Amino acid sequence: MLDYLTAGIAKWMTLFGVQESLLEFRLGYLGRYWFLAISASLLLSFLLSAPITIALIIKFGVDPFTFPGNVILCAIAAVIFGVMLSLAQWLILRKSEITLRVFALINTVVGIIVYFLLVWINEGTLEWSGNPINGWKTALIFLAAGAITGAATGKALDFYCEQVEQRLIRLERERVERERIERERIEKNE
Numbered sequence: 571m572l573d574y575l576t577a578g579i580a581k582w583m584t585l586f587g588v589q590e591s592l593l594e595f596r597l598g599y600l601g602r603y604w605f606l607a608i609s610a611s612l613l614l615s616f617l618l619s620a621p622i623t624i625a626l627i628i629k630f631g632v633d634p635f636t637f638p639g640n641v642i643l644c645a646i647a648a649v650i651f652g653v654m655l656s657l658a659q660w661l662i663l664r665k666s667e668i669t670l671r672v673f674a675l676i677n678t679v680v681g682i683i684v685y686f687l688l689v690w691i692n693e694g695t696l697e698w699s700g701n702p703i704n705g706w707k708t709a710l711i712f713l714a715a716g717a718i719t720g721a722a723t724g725k726a727l728d729f730y731c732e733q734v735e736q737r738l739i740r741l742e743r744e745r746v747e748r749e750r751i752e753r754e755r756i757e758k759n760e
Contacts, residue, residue, distance in 0.1 A: 584716030592724030611658035
């Protein structure tokens with residue numbers, strides 16, 4: 571379990587560190603809180619899912635090492651994790667000038683899918699107990715995947731913000747032009 575947790579921490583912290591560096595330009599001062607808010611939401615989601623997982627294992631006899639049990643426990647953890655992560659991202663993004671309603675959810679879903687695929691591909695090298703990560707290659711894969719995912723989603727958000735800014739600038743120019751034409755028309759009628 572320590573391998574899975576360490577791999578997740580390596581992937582998510584790298585992802586959000588890269589995103590913060592890309593988003594700080596767009597979000598300004600709020601971008602500096604990105605990494606801290608996400609780290610806090612990761613810790614909170616872990617603290618919320620741990621008692622639920624332990625209760626399911628002890629009271630209902632869910633086996634975390636066999637097929638139905640591991641899927642149930644992972645699904646519960648992913649839902650709690652996704653809700654907390656989306657909430658933290660939304661709280662930061664709602665304070666920006668450009669409101670991004672969907673990015674927090676998409677970013678979380680993409681991150682969960684990438685982590686699931688990485689765990690599935692590297693399942694042979696990850697252990698339930700033992701070293702934090704059983705090999706430097708696996709750690710490197712999770713760090714690289716976090717950096718690539720963070721760069722892709724951060725750049726996508728940056729591109730989206732740029733498009734929204736361009737549209738707002740265009741609308742403002744059109745409004746100013748309409749006001750100028752209206753003033754000229756009023757001056758001609760006087």
